[in-house]
Amino acid sequence: xxxxxxxxxxxxxxxxxxxxxxxxxxxxxxxxxxxxxxxxxxxxxxxxxxxxxxxxxxxxxxxxxxxxxxxxxxxxxxxxxxxxxxxxxxxxxxxxxxxxxxxxxxxxxxxxxxxxxxxxxxxxxxxxxxxxxxxxxxxxxxxxxxxxxxxxxxxxxxxxxxxxxxxxxxxxxxxxxxxxxxxxxxxxxxxxxxxxxxxxxxxxxxxxxxxxxxxxxxxxxxxxxxxxxxxxxxxxxxxxxxxxxxxxxxxxxxxxxxxxxxxxxxxxxxxxxxxxxxxxxxxxxxxxxxxxxxxxxxxxxxxxxxxxxxxxxxxxxxxxxxxxxxxxxxxxxxxxxxxxxxxxxxxxxxxxxxxxxxxxxxxxxxxxxxxxxxxxxxxxxxxxxxxxxxxxxxxxxxxxxxxxxxxxxxxxxxxxxxxxxxxxxxxxxxxxxxxxxxxxxxxxxxxxxxxxxxxxxxxxxxxxxxxxxxxxxxxxxxxxxxxxxxxxxxxxxxxxxxxxxxxxxxxxxxxxxxxxxxxxxxxxxxxxxxxxxxxxxxxxxxxxxxxxxxxxxxxxxxxxxxxxxxxxxxxxxxxxxxxxxxxxxxxxxxxxxxxxxxxxxxxxxxxxxxxxxxxxxxxxxxxxxxxxxxxxxxxxxxxxxxxxxx
Numbered sequence: 001x002x003x004x005x006x007x008x009x010x011x012x013x014x015x016x017x018x019x020x021x022x023x024x025x026x027x028x029x030x031x032x033x034x035x036x037x038x039x040x041x042x043x044x045x046x047x048x049x050x051x052x053x054x055x056x057x058x059x060x061x062x063x064x065x066x067x068x069x070x071x072x073x074x075x076x077x078x079x080x081x082x083x084x085x086x087x088x089x090x091x092x093x094x095x096x097x098x099x100x101x102x103x104x105x106x107x108x109x110x111x112x113x114x115x116x117x118x119x120x121x122x123x124x125x126x127x128x129x130x131x132x133x134x135x136x137x138x139x140x141x142x143x144x145x146x147x148x149x150x151x152x153x154x155x156x157x158x159x160x161x162x163x164x165x166x167x168x169x170x171x172x173x174x175x176x177x178x179x180x181x182x183x184x185x186x187x188x189x190x191x192x193x194x195x196x197x198x199x200x201x202x203x204x205x206x207x208x209x210x211x212x213x214x215x216x217x218x219x220x221x222x223x224x225x226x227x228x229x230x231x232x233x234x235x236x237x238x239x240x241x242x243x244x245x246x247x248x249x250x251x252x253x254x255x256x257x258x259x260x261x262x263x264x265x266x267x268x269x270x271x272x273x274x275x276x277x278x279x280x281x282x283x284x285x286x287x288x289x290x291x292x293x294x295x296x297x298x299x300x301x302x303x304x305x306x307x308x309x310x311x312x313x314x315x316x317x318x319x320x321x322x323x324x325x326x327x328x329x330x331x332x333x334x335x336x337x338x339x340x341x342x343x344x345x346x347x348x349x350x351x352x353x354x355x356x357x358x359x360x361x362x363x364x365x366x367x368x369x370x371x372x373x374x375x376x377x378x379x380x381x382x383x384x385x386x387x388x389x390x391x392x393x394x395x396x397x398x399x400x401x402x403x404x405x406x407x408x409x410x411x412x413x414x415x416x417x418x419x420x421x422x423x424x425x426x427x428x429x430x431x432x433x434x435x436x437x438x439x440x441x442x443x444x445x446x447x448x449x450x451x452x453x454x455x456x457x458x459x460x461x462x463x464x465x466x467x468x469x470x471x472x473x474x475x476x477x478x479x480x481x482x483x484x485x486x487x488x489x490x491x492x493x494x495x496x497x498x499x500x501x502x503x504x505x506x507x508x509x510x511x512x513x514x515x516x517x518x519x520x521x522x523x524x525x526x527x528x529x530x531x532x533x534x535x536x537x538x539x540x541x542x543x544x545x546x547x548x549x550x551x552x553x554x555x556x557x558x559x560x561x562x563x564x565x566x567x568x569x570x571x572x573x574x575x576x577x578x579x580x581x582x583x584x585x586x587x588x589x590x591x592x593x594x595x596x597x598x599x600x601x602x603x604x605x606x607x608x609x610x611x612x613x614x615x616x617x618x619x620x621x622x623x624x625x626x627x628x629x630x631x632x633x634x635x636x637x638x639x640x641x642x643x644x645x646x
Contacts, residue, residue, distance in 0.1 A: 033184075034599055038494040042608035045502060046628075046638040053641045055603040056487075056613030057586040070330045070367070072301045074281045076243050076262045079222050080203040085183040087160040089136050096135070102151075106136035114147040117154070137162045137186075143170055144191075152176035152198075158186035158206065168192025171210065174200050182206040182225065196221055196240070204246075213250070215240035215259070223248060235259035244286075247597065252351050253290070255280040263288050266597065271351035275302055278325075284308055287467070287598075292350055293337070298325030305330040306468040310337035313350075314374075317343055317360035326363035329370040329398070334469035340374045342388070342416065343381035343408055361387040366398035366422065369463045371472050374402035378426070380416035381408025385442055391422030393445070397461050399472045404428040405451075413438030418447035423459035425450045425472075464575060466536035467591065467598070485510035485522065485616035487585050491601050492610050493528040493592040502628075503621040505553045506592075507532050507539050510570075510616055511585045519580070521588070522572045527553035527623050529563075531593040535575045542571045553623040563623065585613055618646060 043049075089106045096105035099116040107115070117135060135150060136157045142165040150156060152175035158164055160183040171190035174180075177199040182188065186206035193212040196202060196219035208227045214234040215221055220241045227233075229250035235242050237257030242248075244263045252271040255261060260281040269290040275282050276294070281301035289309040295302055296317045304327070314337040318325030329335065343360045361382055366372060366389065378400075382388050391398035400422065407415045407430040418424055418441065429451040432441045441449075450459050458475040465471030493506035506528030512520040526532065526539045529548045533539070543551045545566050554565035578587050590601040590611055601610035621627055627634050637645035 032597065032599060034494050034594055034597070038492075038496065038610065039608040041497045042502070045496075046608075046635045049606055049608060049638050050641055051606040053609075053638065054605050055586075055609040055611070057584045057603060058613075070303050070305055070328050072262075072281050072283050072303060074260050074301065076260065076283075077220055077222065077241060079224060079243075079245065080179075080181055084157070084181040084203065085205050086136070086157055086181075087183065089138060089159065093136060102133035104134045106138050107141060108137075108139040109141060111141060114149075115143065116147070116149045117151055118149070119151040119153070137164050139163075141165070143167065149173075150175060150178065152178055154178045156180045158182045158188070161185045163187040163189060166190040166192075166194075171195065176200070179203070182208075184225070215242060235261050249596075255282060268596065274350075275299065294350065295327060300325060302326070303328045303330070304333050304335060306333055307470075308333075308335045308337075310335070313337070313339045313341060313348070315341045316362040316364070318362050325361075326365055329364070329366045329372065331367035331369055331392075332466065332468055333367065333370045334471075335372045336470050337374055338376040340372075340378040340402070341381075341408075342379060343383060363387060364389045366391050366400075368392045368396040368398065368421075369469070370398045371463055371469050372398075372400045373470055373472075374400075374405075376403060378402035378405045379408050380405060380430075381412075382414055382416050383412060385414050385438075386417050386444075387414070388417035388419065388442070389422055389424070390417075390419040391445075391447065393420050395421070397421045397423050397446075397459070399459065399461065399463065399474075400424045400426075401472055402426045406430055407440060413440075414442055415440040417442040417444060418449070419444035420447065421445065422447040423450060423461060424448065425459060428452065429454060464536065464577070467533070467589065469536075471536070486513050486519075487511050488524070488614045488616045488618050489585055489588070489590075490612050490614060490618070490620055491590055493530055493532055494594065494599055494601065494610055495528070495530070501626075503527065503553075503623065503625055504612060504627050505620045505623065506530075507534060507590065508552075508620045509534060509539075511588065513580045514574075516580045517578055518574065518576045519578060519585075519588075520572055520574050522570050524570055525552035525620055526550065528592070533589070533591045533593075533598075535573075535589055537573060542573070543568045550623055553620070565623070586611075614646065 094105055096103060096107050101118050103117045117133065134155045136159060138159050140163045144165045144167050148166055148170040156178060172193050172195040180202045182204045184205045189209045191211055193214060194208065194210040196215040197217050199218045201220040203222045205224045207225055211230045212232055213229045214236060216236040217238040217240060222243045224245045226246055227248045232252040232254060233250045235255045236259050239258050242261045244267060245265050247265065248267045250269055253269050254274045255277060257277050258279040262283045263286050265286045267288045272292040272294060273290040274294045276297050278298050280299040283303045285305045287307050291311045292313045293310045294315045298318045316327060342362050361384055364372065389400050405426050429449055431453060432439055448455050450457060461474040463469065463472040488510050490504040491507045492502060492504050496502045505525055508525040510522040510524060514520060521534060523539055523542060526543060527550050529550065531538055531547055540547045540549065545551060549564045549566050551566050551568050586603055591598045592601065603609040603611045621630050631646050633643055633645040637643040
C-alpha cells in the first residue's frame, strides 16, 4: 500500500510555485556557479541542445520571477546593466604606471606602492568637476599594507577573478558617488569595516568578505553574489539601501533611520535582526533566517512575502499607532519561530543590546494560506483593543499555529485581538477571562481558536508546504484512490560533471493532473544523496530514509559500490497552484540544496536541462548507469527533438 500525503491549496499558491528566489532562471547568464558548471558539463557530454528542444514538456517556460502581491512604497533600485560586469580589460585601456588625476587605466598584481587617483580641473579650469575617472582591477591587488585612494564620482571595475584587498582605513574611506562593479569570481576583502557612504554604490556579482559592513547617506549595496560579514551589517540613515539577489551571511543586521533592505534570495543572520525606526523598510521576498527578530518601531514597511525563520525570539512592540506599524505577510508566506513576544512584559539582552517591554500594541496582518508557526511559547500582551493577529478579509484563511499561547499580564484588559479569516491552533490557550468590562481575547470577523476550552479538533484547512511556507496539516485531509499517471519527470541534481554521472534518477516522480491547477505527485525514486525538494517537500523524508540513502535506484545489490540504498513503496501527495495547459508539469518546483544554497532544477527550451518530462512507462536508470548507456539515442534527441530515444 502506498504511503499517502495529501496537501491541498488554492490558486493563490501559484505565486509560490512561480517564485524561485534562489535560482535566477532567466535562461541567460545570471546564474550560480553550480548551474553554470552543470550546463558546461551537459554541453560537453551531449552537445548543444536544439533551439526548439522543450525537454518533453512541449511548452515554453516563463522567464520572469513572480512579482509579490505586497509591495513597499519605496522603489528599490535595479542591478547595474550586464555590460558593467567585465571578464577582461576593455580594448585600448592601458596599464597604469604612475599615480595620476582622473585615470582611465587598469592595475594588476604588479602595481607597486600606494594608489592615489585624484580628481582634477576640466579643460575650462572648473575645479568643481572632480570626477576621478575609471579604473579596472585585474588579478590579485593587495593594499592591506598600502594606501588606496580613488577619487569620488568615479567608476571602479573588478574584472572576473580579480581580488581587491583593503585595510581598515581603505575600506572605510571609499569616495563619494563612486560606482563599483564586481564581476563574477571577483572579491573585495577587508579585515575592517567596508563602509558605503555619501552615494557610494557597489554592485556585487562576486564575493565581499568584511568584518563589518555599513551603508549610509544614499549609498547602495546591490548583491547578486555573496557577502560574508563577521560581525554586523548596518543599514543606516538617509535612504541607504541593501538589495540582496544572492547570499548574505552576518552575525547581526540593524536598520536605522530611513535605511532600506530587500531580500530576494537568501539571508542568514546568526545573531539578531533589529528593525527599530519608523522610517525603515524591511522586505523579504526570499528566505531570511535569523537568530532573533526584533521589531519595535511603527514602520509600516515591514513585509514578509516568503519565508522568515527565527531560531529563538520574534519580538514585536510598535507603539500606539493604529493603522501604521504592522508586520505584513503575503499569501502563501510563512514565519517559523521558537518564541513570539507580542507586546512585551519581557526583558532580554541580545547581541544588538537590551530589549525590554511591559506590554504594547502590535499588528500582524496575514494573507490567504499564510502560516505563522510558533514551536515554543507565544506570549500576547497587546494592552488595548484591536491590536493582534488578523487573517485576510475575504477568500481563504491564514493560520496562527503555536504550541502554547500565554497572556502577558494577569490583571489588564485586552491581551490580543484575533480578526478576519484567521484560525488559531494551539495545544494550550489562556482562557477568555475578564478584567472589569474588558475580555482578554477580542474576536472580530470569522476568527476562531481551536484549542481545549474553545473549538474542538483542528481547523478544516490544509496549506501546501512550499519554499515560502512550512504549511499546515488540518482536518480536511481525505482519502483518495491511487492516481493514474499523466507524465513522469526525471531529474538531475546539478552534481553531474562527467558523462557517466548523467543518470537522471536523482528524483523520479509521476504527475497525475486532477484539474488544470491541481495534481497528484507520486514519488518513484530518489537516487541523489543531497536534500532535494519537490513542491517544497524533501523526498528522502517522505520515503522515510536519511538523505544519504538512495531509494529505488539500486536494482542489483552487487553494483551498489558500497553506497547506502533502500527499496521503498511509492509515496504520493497532492499539490495545487500549477498550470497544466501552459507548463504540463514543468512549473512543479524542484530544488536541491548544495551547501547553504538552494538551486532550482530547470528545463528552459534550448538550454541544458536538469529535468525532463517522459511517458509514465519510462524505465529510469540504475545508479551509476549513464543515461546514454541505457538509451543510446539520448544524445541525438538533445540535438534534435524529433528523435525517438526511448
